[in-house]
Structures are given as C-alpha cells and as structure tokens.
Amino acid sequence: MRTTPATPAPRAISAPRATLTTPASRDTRAISATRGIPAGRASRSACGRAAGAAGALPVLAAVLAASAGCGIGGGDGSSVADKRSLVIGVKADQPGLGLKGPNGAYDGFDVQVATYVAGRLGVPRDRIRFRTTPSSERERALARGDVDLIFATYSITATRKQQVTFGGPYYVPHQDTLVRADEGSIKNVRDLKGRRICAVTGSNSWRRVIEERKVAATPVQAATYGQCMDKLAANQLDAVSTDDVILAGFAAGRERFRIVNAPFTDEKYGVGIKKGDLKGCEAVNRAITEMYQDGQAQRFLERWFQRSGLKLTTSVPQFEGCS
Amino acid sequence: MTTTPARPAKTSTTSGTSGGGAARTAAPSGRASGPSRAAPPERRRSGLVTFVRGRWLGTIPGRIRTYVALALVAAGALAAVLGIAIGDARDSVRTIGRDAGPQVVATGSLYFALSDMDAQVANILLIGREHGLGIGYDESQRVYRQRRDEAGAAAVQAAQLAGRDPHLRQRVQAVLTGLGRYEQLAGEAMLLDRQADHAAGEPPRQVVETYRQATDLMKLELLPQAYNLTLDSGASVRQTYETKRSAVLDGRTWVAVTGVLLLAVLLAAQLYLARGFRRLVNPGLALATVATAALVVAGLGELSAQADHIRKAKLNGFDSVLTLSRARAISHSAFADESRYLLDPDKADTYEQTYFDKLLSVLYTSLDGKPVNLDNYYTAFDRTVGAYLSGRSGTSFLGFFGDERRTARPGSEEASLKRTLRAYGAVIDNDQSVRRLAAGGDRAGAIALRMDRGKAIHDFDAYDAALRSLTATHQAAFDGAIKAADDGLDGWTVLPPAAAVVIAALTIAGVRPRLAEFR
Known part of the structure; x- marks a missing residue:
C-alpha cells in the first residue's frame, strides 16, 4: 500500500538560490493557485529570493514581491506549514495506533495519518523523524519545540486547548x-x-x-x-x-x-500543534479533508481496525477550528 | 513607453533671453557640445560616438533628456506600485466581502437548518401520540419541512459562492446528496413512529434504531461537512487578511518611496533649468510636481483608508460573525442533544458527554480544580457569568463567548452580549432542571419541561433571538466597512496610469521649449 501521497516536489526550494527571480515568482503563483497543495513554504522562500535578487532595484523588488503575493505578515517562519522537515510525536506502545517495532520503525494508524498529512504539507517520508511522546509529555514537548506535530491519540479537550492549537480531529473514536x-x-x-x-x-x-x-x-x-x-x-x-x-x-x-462494546463518549483525536500556529493548523485541516476525500482515510482505518469489528466512520469529522 | 522626448520641429531659436545659455555648461566638465552639433557632415557618426562614450550626458540637452527619462521611469513606477497596491486592496475586499463573508452566512444557515431538521425529528419521536406536547406535532412537521427547504436554498447559495473552486462546490454537493439520504431515513422513522402510536418518551426500539441511523448520518457526515465549510471561509479570510493587508501596507511604503523619487527628479530638473536658463519656474514641471504630490497624497490616503477598512471588516465584523455563527450552530446542536438524551436512554451517557463538550466550547470557565463534570460546570457557569453581568472585574471565560467578549466594543455590542449571556443562562438553568428530573427517575417530568413552550423552548428561542441580534450588530459593522472600502476603490483603476500619463505629458511639455533651443 502506498502510504505517502504524491506531493509536488518542493521546486522553489530545490531550485538554485537567487538565479531565477521572475520565473520563481511565477512558479510560486502557479503552485499557490492549485488548491489544497501547501504552497506556503514554496511561496515564502520564493518571496525572499525575489526580493533579495532584485535588491539592487528597490522598485523592481517591490513589484516582484507584490506580484508574487508576498507580504510581511504572511507567516512568521515558524509555522509547520513552512518546514522542510518535521519531527512528529507519536506513541511507541499502542498497537494499531503508534507502535515502535524491534527495528526502531514506528507503525500504526496514527503514524500513517501523520505520514500522509506531512506529505500534504510537502514533507516526504525521508524528512520525517518520529519521536516517542508519552501522554504526560505532550503539551511540554510542543511548547518546547521538541516536536512539530503530535499524532498520539491526543484527545481535544477544552482544557488542553488553552495550551495547544489542535488541527483536526482526524478521527472520532468512542x-x-x-x-x-x-x-x-x-x-x-x-x-x-x-x-x-x-x-x-x-x-x-x-x-x-x-x-x-x-x-x-x-x-x-x-x-x-x-x-x-x-x-x-x-x-x-x-x-x-x-x-x-x-x-x-x-x-x-x-x-x-x-x-464490552458499550461506548459512552465521542472523543476527538486532534493533531497537536504549537499554540498559535493557525496557518499550520489550517494546512493540517486541508490535508485531513483530502485524506477523507481521496479514500486514504478509509484504507488506513480498515487496515488497522477492520478485524476488531469496530464500527468505523469513514467521513470527515467536524473540525474543532483553529484557535 | 518612450524615454526620448519628442523632437522639436522648430530649428530656430525662439527665445532671446537664453541666447547665452548655449555657451553655458552647468557641468564642470567643460566638454563642448555645441560644436559637434554644429558640424552637419560628421553629426551622425560623432553623435553615436558621444552617446556610446556617455558624452551626451555632459551636454545640456542630454542632461535635460536624462531628467525627463528619469521622471518618466519614476512616474511609471509610481503608477505601477500604486496600481498593484490598489489591486491588493481590491482582492482583499473581494475575498472578504463578496466571497467569504456571505459564505460564512450561507454555510452557517445550512448548518442551522440541518441541525434543526434533526431536532424536529427528535421532538416528533419523543412526544409520540401526545401531539399537543411542545410546539406540537403539526408545527414540528411544518418546521421540519421549512428547514429542509432552507437547507436546500442555503446549499445552492453556498455552491454559487464557491463559484470558481471545484473542490468546494463538490463538498457542498456532497451535503445535498447526504440530505436526500437523511430525509429518507427520517421519513421512515417518523412513519414507524406514527404506526407505533406510543406514549411520550417511550418510542419502541425499532423507531429509535431507525432514528439512530438518521441522526448518525446527520451528526457524522452532514453537519461536519457544513461546519467545515464555514471554517474554511474563516481560514481563507484569515489568509487573505494577513497577506493582502500587509501587501497593501507594503504598497503604501513603496508609493511613498517612488513618489518621493519622482518629486526629487522633478525638483532637480526644475532647479537645473532655472539655473541653466535663468528662469524662475518652468510651468510644465511645476504642474507635474503638483500633480505628483497630489497623486502621492491621495494614493497614500486611499491605501491607509483601505487597510483600515479591511482591518475593521475583519476584526469588528467578520471574526465575530464567524465566532457567533459557530456558537449558534453548536448551541442548537447541544439543545438537540438534550432531546436525544431523553429519547435514547441507551446512548444517554454519550449524549450527555457531547452536550457537555459543546457547552465548554461555547463558554469555557475554570472549574477551580474541581472534577470536570456537568454539575460543577453549572456552578462555575452561574458564578462566572453572574460576575460578568454584574460588572465585576477579574472574571474571565473562554470559548466562543470569551472570544466575543474580548472583541465586543463597549456600548451596543457589549450590551447585546450581556443580553445574550443572560438568555443563555436561562437555557443552562432549564437544562440543569431537565437533567435533575431525568436522573431522579422522573422522565415524564423531564420531557414535559423540555417540551414546555412557556419555559425551555421559550427560553431557548429568546437566547437564539438575542444571539442573532448580536450577530446582526457585527454584520452591520462588516457590511459598513466593506461598503466603505468598495466606494473608496471606485475610480482607482484608471487613476494611477492616467495620472502618470498626465505627469509625463506635463514634464515633456515643460522641457520641450528648452530642448528646442538646441535645434
């Protein structure tokens, strides 16, 4: 099964620095115009480059920057939507969700969803580092920046929302x-x-x-x-x-x-993101929407939970909203 | 755009006063330019050589032409940066005002209509053969059909607003398709319910199971889809606001920079001509300078005004409209969870937990370390909201109403928020009574209270009306800011290039007589 979604190669990043100004900015617009593909980081780096290369001609720089849709407030650079590589917190001891195998590799539903979402954010599998994040560590790990994202059976609650920005939920278990x-x-x-x-x-x-x-x-x-x-x-x-x-x-x-099969709650498994990264949260939500639209969510769920006889929901959950 | 001024047709010197001007060179280089021009046979060749060597810069006409060229480039740049900044303002007004703003309203109505359809079905099944309970069987049926039509209309509108975005249209379409399936299941449940002819609160198993399918479809598929569409509009407004507003502000800086540049060139040319030709003022250049100053001042003013309109539309209007439509959607769905809690005792625990979860997202208040449960919440709610309403400082709450409290401006907005919270408090009190009765085994009493048109239903309707009126205050602020932005942008498409052309024409017209002196 293909677990990594096809994502556009981050062109603006691999392109040699400061050589193509106008084509780069055009390129960025073309990527941004395609809905749902994270264009944030491509546009950011191209913005900087366009402005930098045209630095000798301030007017030209302004025109280029403006035409490429760059703005100072476009992001503070720390958004997970702009990162080249990601450290993702997962569980290491939960079979079916996040389990670290004897070879050190993680696998499970959370891990697969995380890989998919990271792919949609433009980070391929080889640039993701998974890291074991126990329940008691999650808020601190995010605040300290030890991890960029958390996919670790992390229920969205009103109390936690004060410290963490939650993308998703990507699934609603009971x-x-x-x-x-x-x-x-x-x-x-x-x-x-x-x-x-x-x-x-x-x-x-x-x-x-x-x-x-x-x-x-x-x-x-x-x-x-x-x-x-x-x-x-x-x-x-x-x-x-x-x-x-x-x-x-x-x-x-x-x-x-x-x-015993007597469910009594609706939980909301959210994606933990550093508090305040709304841009990253919105990008994560877009990725989750796509995961349900293209049928991958259903495949992941069936792979890990079908045998258990659980009643699985295969439509996109109601998002919490980024705050 | 041409950078060479028009060749004068006249060859004779027209002005006597500056007759000696040809001999004067302002530049200390002292390279004679007159003689080379005076030798017709060599003129073309040596002209080219002078150009290549840059000697023309040293000539008076060369200097004048350089000033003109610089002025034209600067005027072009000014028009370009102004045009781009205005374009950014226009984009943000379009996205925020015409696409996302109305989209939040349309998808918000969609969510409300869907959620109320399901609430009406729950009520019909709950009252059974006692058709007079609550708003009554016939009225519930009528409201159900009305909400169905409203949902359809809102979905059509949302699809139209999605316009250019095929993914978004597809997602709206998915809601409509699901709605068809829902109606079928709900219709089946209501038919079984009529046939069962049961007492209030005692629907047979078959009815409950059919209803569960319907309500699960609504809760798991339709409502999330509608709600996520609303959130999407919020996300697109936030992105537009961040990028476009700062682009407008950056554009304002660049307008100032290019404007100052153009003014400097025009003034330098003016000074050069004044010294070189012993004239006080070149009228063409002077007019071009005035026109430039006017354009820059007007442009800066317009961009500042636009940035301000966008900010007001977003912060005083849109954000609150979005927050309050989410609060309304979640409140309606919580109120329906209260009926479902009574309707389906097997799943009562789940309905109570989702209800509590919804209360927390509408208004979150600290429970002071006490266990997180509904009972402690009721107490904390009364204390916190009571303190806020009586104007005591230091009370804080979060959630949708917490957000609204932070943005509501003193005066009508704050008063309206207080009215809404007072009405919401009554709804919460009723819920507490309903649950207390149900937990004590008095299901009939709980149902009677929940269905009481003079109490629970009346109070909820009053809360809904207060919430809508609060939303309307912000909607008006939003509409006002968008209209002001729209009005301000009128005419700004043609103005920058037209003004640049006028400035260029005045500049050329101003120097032309001086250049003619060298022919």
Whole structure:
C-alpha cells in the first residue's frame, strides 16, 4: 500500500538560490493557485529570493514581491506549514495506533495519518523523524519545540486547548471498556462502580469515568496503556476504560481480553500543534479533508481496525477550528 | 513607453533671453557640445560616438533628456506600485466581502437548518401520540419541512459562492446528496413512529434504531461537512487578511518611496533649468510636481483608508460573525442533544458527554480544580457569568463567548452580549432542571419541561433571538466597512496610469521649449 501521497516536489526550494527571480515568482503563483497543495513554504522562500535578487532595484523588488503575493505578515517562519522537515510525536506502545517495532520503525494508524498529512504539507517520508511522546509529555514537548506535530491519540479537550492549537480531529473514536474474557458482570460504564480501573498519567480517560460520569471506581496508576494490559492480565485491576481504537489494538490476537462494546463518549483525536500556529493548523485541516476525500482515510482505518469489528466512520469529522 | 522626448520641429531659436545659455555648461566638465552639433557632415557618426562614450550626458540637452527619462521611469513606477497596491486592496475586499463573508452566512444557515431538521425529528419521536406536547406535532412537521427547504436554498447559495473552486462546490454537493439520504431515513422513522402510536418518551426500539441511523448520518457526515465549510471561509479570510493587508501596507511604503523619487527628479530638473536658463519656474514641471504630490497624497490616503477598512471588516465584523455563527450552530446542536438524551436512554451517557463538550466550547470557565463534570460546570457557569453581568472585574471565560467578549466594543455590542449571556443562562438553568428530573427517575417530568413552550423552548428561542441580534450588530459593522472600502476603490483603476500619463505629458511639455533651443 502506498502510504505517502504524491506531493509536488518542493521546486522553489530545490531550485538554485537567487538565479531565477521572475520565473520563481511565477512558479510560486502557479503552485499557490492549485488548491489544497501547501504552497506556503514554496511561496515564502520564493518571496525572499525575489526580493533579495532584485535588491539592487528597490522598485523592481517591490513589484516582484507584490506580484508574487508576498507580504510581511504572511507567516512568521515558524509555522509547520513552512518546514522542510518535521519531527512528529507519536506513541511507541499502542498497537494499531503508534507502535515502535524491534527495528526502531514506528507503525500504526496514527503514524500513517501523520505520514500522509506531512506529505500534504510537502514533507516526504525521508524528512520525517518520529519521536516517542508519552501522554504526560505532550503539551511540554510542543511548547518546547521538541516536536512539530503530535499524532498520539491526543484527545481535544477544552482544557488542553488553552495550551495547544489542535488541527483536526482526524478521527472520532468512542470510549469503551476492556475486561478479562471471563469477566461477566461489567456490561457498561456504570458497572465499573467499586471496581479497579487503570489511570494512565496524562490521559483523560479515567477522569471521564470517575469525574464526568461520576462512577465511583478506584483508579490504579499506570504509566502507559501497555502497563494497564499487564496489570489487567495479572489481576491487579478489573477494567481498562479508554478509546475503542486503543483497546482494539491491545485486544487484537489476545484471547484473554474482551471489549464490552458499550461506548459512552465521542472523543476527538486532534493533531497537536504549537499554540498559535493557525496557518499550520489550517494546512493540517486541508490535508485531513483530502485524506477523507481521496479514500486514504478509509484504507488506513480498515487496515488497522477492520478485524476488531469496530464500527468505523469513514467521513470527515467536524473540525474543532483553529484557535 | 518612450524615454526620448519628442523632437522639436522648430530649428530656430525662439527665445532671446537664453541666447547665452548655449555657451553655458552647468557641468564642470567643460566638454563642448555645441560644436559637434554644429558640424552637419560628421553629426551622425560623432553623435553615436558621444552617446556610446556617455558624452551626451555632459551636454545640456542630454542632461535635460536624462531628467525627463528619469521622471518618466519614476512616474511609471509610481503608477505601477500604486496600481498593484490598489489591486491588493481590491482582492482583499473581494475575498472578504463578496466571497467569504456571505459564505460564512450561507454555510452557517445550512448548518442551522440541518441541525434543526434533526431536532424536529427528535421532538416528533419523543412526544409520540401526545401531539399537543411542545410546539406540537403539526408545527414540528411544518418546521421540519421549512428547514429542509432552507437547507436546500442555503446549499445552492453556498455552491454559487464557491463559484470558481471545484473542490468546494463538490463538498457542498456532497451535503445535498447526504440530505436526500437523511430525509429518507427520517421519513421512515417518523412513519414507524406514527404506526407505533406510543406514549411520550417511550418510542419502541425499532423507531429509535431507525432514528439512530438518521441522526448518525446527520451528526457524522452532514453537519461536519457544513461546519467545515464555514471554517474554511474563516481560514481563507484569515489568509487573505494577513497577506493582502500587509501587501497593501507594503504598497503604501513603496508609493511613498517612488513618489518621493519622482518629486526629487522633478525638483532637480526644475532647479537645473532655472539655473541653466535663468528662469524662475518652468510651468510644465511645476504642474507635474503638483500633480505628483497630489497623486502621492491621495494614493497614500486611499491605501491607509483601505487597510483600515479591511482591518475593521475583519476584526469588528467578520471574526465575530464567524465566532457567533459557530456558537449558534453548536448551541442548537447541544439543545438537540438534550432531546436525544431523553429519547435514547441507551446512548444517554454519550449524549450527555457531547452536550457537555459543546457547552465548554461555547463558554469555557475554570472549574477551580474541581472534577470536570456537568454539575460543577453549572456552578462555575452561574458564578462566572453572574460576575460578568454584574460588572465585576477579574472574571474571565473562554470559548466562543470569551472570544466575543474580548472583541465586543463597549456600548451596543457589549450590551447585546450581556443580553445574550443572560438568555443563555436561562437555557443552562432549564437544562440543569431537565437533567435533575431525568436522573431522579422522573422522565415524564423531564420531557414535559423540555417540551414546555412557556419555559425551555421559550427560553431557548429568546437566547437564539438575542444571539442573532448580536450577530446582526457585527454584520452591520462588516457590511459598513466593506461598503466603505468598495466606494473608496471606485475610480482607482484608471487613476494611477492616467495620472502618470498626465505627469509625463506635463514634464515633456515643460522641457520641450528648452530642448528646442538646441535645434
């Protein structure tokens, strides 16, 4: 399966510097005119070049810059839409979503979506570096600039929106509950009353049960969902309640676990972007729209979750809006 | 454009006063130019040689022609940068005023109509055979059909506004196609509902399951598509605003630079002629200078005014219209989630969670570290909004209304926002009562309250009306700024090149008699 979408070679960038002024600016306009293909970075570099090469003739520079649609406020240069390479934060321990293989390569639904979106932003696969970003690290990693984008089962919440700009959501999973196969008394979230559930640091899921639904379950701390599974198997807790796609990944191929299939929320998996990068957020949203339009989203979903029997939604989710 | 001034036809000297001028050379080079011109046989060859060697620069006519050439180039550049800056202003007015602004309204109406169709269906199924509950069965049916027609009309309008963009048109078309499927499913659910003849709040399983298909289609496909179209218009306005407005401002700088350049050339020419020909003022050049100054001042004024109109249209108008239409869309869908919460107990948890999520995006307030749930939110909402309404400082809230609060100007906008929040508070209070009744097992009481035309429905309608009137305030600010920008641009297409031609003609006319003295 082709995972990297066909993207135009970043022409303006590979072209030799300061040789072609007018053709470069024309080129940029041609790219920008094609809707949906990220033209931001091409136009930015061409803008600088047109102005630079014509520096000796200020009037000419102004005319060129104006005709190429360049403006000072066009971007502050730090937008993910303008980057030549990207560091993308993903999970390393979530089968089906973000899993680091023995050879060090990451794979999963999130990883594939990230690769597609980066491709639409003009960054081919060989210029993407994936980086493990645990739930508790996500906001800090973005703020510090350790990662440019996060595709790591990152639910958009009102609280997180204060620190992070969210593109997407690229998928809307639902919270469900995973139990041991021999567990018969847990049929929905209310049955978790008095039972031990897994509380992963930095994750919102257990709060949805205990705080939002006000089900008096006992949280048992764990660092990752992988640990939750070990504890569930070892009878150190009774249930793991989180997004169905996460549960599906862990349940796949394990006879010992069972999803109770009583979804009780709509989550929103967003793309974490540094707070304030609206241009990057809009570019990410365009890429996600295209991913659903060209059928790739459906292919990714089917590849990773079809066997789990989850009901998959293959139309574009309602975006959060960039803020 | 020609850079050589027209050759004078006259050969005789017309003016006696400057008779000695030919002997004077302003430049210290002292290279005699008169003699070379005076020798007809060698004239062409030596003229070429002088040109190549740059000697013509040293001649008086050469100097004058250089000034003229510089003036013409500068006038051309001035017209060009002014034309480009005006073009940028025009582009931004077109994008913001004629495409994206109306598109936000059209797609906003589309979302509202779709979401209200589904809400009406939920109400019809919820009341069952008790046709008098709420706004009543017949009225719900009528509103449903009306919203369907409105959705169709809004989609057609959105498709027209998408105009040149095939991708956008395709996405609008997808909404219309989905709407057909939705109607079929909703119709089926309503038919089953009539046949079941059930009591309020007790629709049979088959009805609920058919409705779930319909509402899922609406919620998962149609509404997201419509909402994303609105967001797209917002994105295109933001991009246009950032690039085009700064292009207009950059253009303003370049108009000033080229204008000063042209003025400098004209003044230098004036001085040169005054000294060389002992004349006080060259009338042609003087007029060209005045015309240039007038063009530059008018151009700078116009560009500043345009940048200001664009800023007002975006910040005082468009941004708020976009924010408030999102708030309206999300509020309607939350209100419908409240009916669905009662209609479909199996999915009540999900409907309550999505409802809460929507409340948070409309108005987010800190829960002071308390667990994030609806109960704590009600308390925090009352405290925060109450403090804001009573004018206490230091209260802060985020979400759509938080954004609106930051941009609303004191006076009518702020008063209108306060009216809206007061009405919204009543809606939230009703919701709290409905949920308390439902949680306490009194479903009939909850349904009666939710369907109470004098209470829950009345309060929601009042909130909706207040929200629309607040939006209208911003819409008026937007329309006003766009109209001002449009009016200001009238005539600016022809003015820069026409003014440049006039300046060029005056310059040439001014120096022509002086050049003629050398023939």
